[in-house]
Amino acid sequence: MSASRLIRAAILPDYDQPIEVTTVTLDAPQHGEVLVRLVAAGVCHSDGHVVTGHLPLPTPIVLGHEGAGVVEEVGIGVTHLRPGDRVMVSWIPACGHCWWCVNGQPELCEQANTSAVTGERPDGSTRLHWHGAPLYPFSSAGTWAEAAVVPATSVVPIPDQLPYAEAALLGCAVQTGVGAALRSPLRPGDTVAVIGCGGVGLNIIQGSRIRGASTILAVDPSAENRELALIMGAHHAINPSQEDALTAILDLTADRGVDVAFEAVGQPELIALAFAAARRGGTAIAVGVPTPNATVSVNAFAFASQEKTLTGSWFGGSYAPRDVPRLIALWERQQLQLTSLIRRQYPLDAAGEALYQLLHHPAGRNLITFPSSPIPPDISEKGA
Ligand SMILES: [Zn+2]
Ligand SMILES: [Zn+2]
16 A cells, blocks of 8 residues: 655634645545545535634644546555546545435435544544644545545546536535435426525526426525526526515515525525425425524424425435436536536635635635646636
């Protein structure tokens, strides 16, 4: 087995501290693990939630939980990947044998979700070190780094024609958003509201379009996100800074409300808005990640008298080895847009700026890219 190596990574030393781009130690892949040299990594709102401490993951932490790159080394027991493979990297490496994995909900995998909270392997070790102490990757990924050692189930091969930048988005935003829509009770012809149109919300819109929704209403205060929402397939874009979102949704649905309302921000009052926006007998789905102690208040009478359902969706119910090939097939048939989701690209040294943009001017999906990688990035192909 090869030795550990020094890599550059963007780390958050502690909550509310500036990002530090520095040299850290990355262990060689162990049994069932893969070392991926990153070419592109996504900037997700969940990364911002770690910085503010709203998502209290252990620090110091290497942020980033979606990416794409090239396999450089595989650990013992990995038979479906080999060095040189082009791959995407995801963030819930389902173990395949816990109760939830066996019973068809791999997104709730006990081992993967525990590792996300502890930042450790199941045996308690860490893959990264800084100043001789443990350094934790965001949800067994940590893609804001030149390379990452990840469980092989987080890694899915991608075809040559899929550029790394687009492939990176499959790791979190696309699986979460499209999966939430495809696994919802949404039926062809239904009406949909999507509250919050960032990386995940835009993909809920895409999933709803793919599923055959007749009317998709997008709600977001950002003009850039509303414009993107229309490109992704929304029929109306509502600016909640200028008009009451619930009134607008009712006006556009003959005062009934929508069949399915999605919340993609993680704010309790917006989850309550989704519940209110669902028609009698309709469904509201919380997809955004709230802070751990947040509680949501909804009208209890509506549960019984209006037969409403309020439910959650974690990671879109996705399992990367199963769902990423399906999403790539949709992209190949031009049913799934990836390139138009991408806004800005930052070098690793500008990771702090990428976070600032995320927190203050969120729009579409931004990326960290690695032009210094010895493997030539092919993001110039992104018009493909
Ligand atoms: Zn994410
Ligand atoms: Zn499991």
